[in-house]
Amino acid sequence: MSDPYLLHIFSPTKYVSPFDINMAYEANFDAVIPYCNIELEEVPALTQDTIFSRRPAGVKRTGIFIGGRDLDTALDMMEAARKAMVPPFEVSVFADPSGAITTAAAMVAIAERWLQAEFQCGLSGCQIFVFGGTGPVGTCVALLGALCQAEVSIVSHQGAAAAQLVAARCSQRYDLQFNGVDGSTAGAVTAIMARAQVIFNTAKAGIQMVAADQLSAALHLRVAADANAVPPSGIAGIAAAERRVQLDTAGGVAIGVGALAIGDIKYRVHTRLLAQMYQAPTPVFLAYREAFAMARQIVAEQA
Incomplete structure (x- = not known):
């Protein structure tokens, strides 16, 4: 398969949620790769391994999802991943620990x-x-x-x-x-x-x-x-x-x-944000502000 869509899931916990893996496949990623027990200091190296291992067409088809159980830790990991990017080698990042944000x-x-x-x-x-x-x-x-x-x-x-x-x-x-x-x-x-x-x-x-x-x-x-x-x-x-x-x-x-x-709105928010990662021509960084904007949009559509 040429330039597959890949989603790498970084989690500081001992396992990655099956929910997050299922959602990623439903968003049409070709492969979802989980990483467990990740510490904050390891995120920059993992991010750079993620971006430098793909050619320009492939890096656009790559994303990082931050899981875990703690909001502050997930946001810190997202910021560490963002700072590790080296343009034009950049990928989208979405933080949603335990589905808390969505x-x-x-x-x-x-x-x-x-x-x-x-x-x-x-x-x-x-x-x-x-x-x-x-x-x-x-x-x-x-x-x-x-x-x-x-x-x-x-x-x-x-x-x-x-x-x-x-x-x-x-x-x-x-x-x-x-x-x-x-x-x-x-x-x-x-x-x-x-x-x-x-x-x-x-x-x-x-x-x-x-x-x-x-x-x-x-x-x-x-x-x-x-x-x-x-x-x-x-x-x-x-x-x-x-x-x-x-x-x-x-x-x-x-x-x-x-x-x-x-849960219905949460599921729709999660799905659409993953779709943004999949479809975005340039990297997007998705956390609580972006999730809330998406939730407002979905709720308005149903009004």
């Missing part, structure tokens, strides 16, 4: 759509609370919310200290404001629901973070998005298949969105 992009774009359609407002100035916000999906949701000028609070079931640690790290890295909030007790969650306008659940699957009585007591809630597809739902009243469910609260009706609806 999932977060889908969640925030969907929430934004319902705010605009049902409440005639956007994310700017909204009080956003991210349950499970210390994990990769939650951290990226918080980042996208902050970029939209929302007031973002990262919630941890391990307590305020854990949430504040992650919030401080994000604030320093991204030069944006994040708050850390306790979500370790029923009383703490009830206090959150008295303030929240938008909530996202990105916590561990199969754990309910917001109970029915806490949800019904919400005073200002407009949109709730739950990424948990494993029963019980992470937010009471939102089944995984729900694309738009009305939630009755003390402050009025809010809109709920379930995990499968989020």
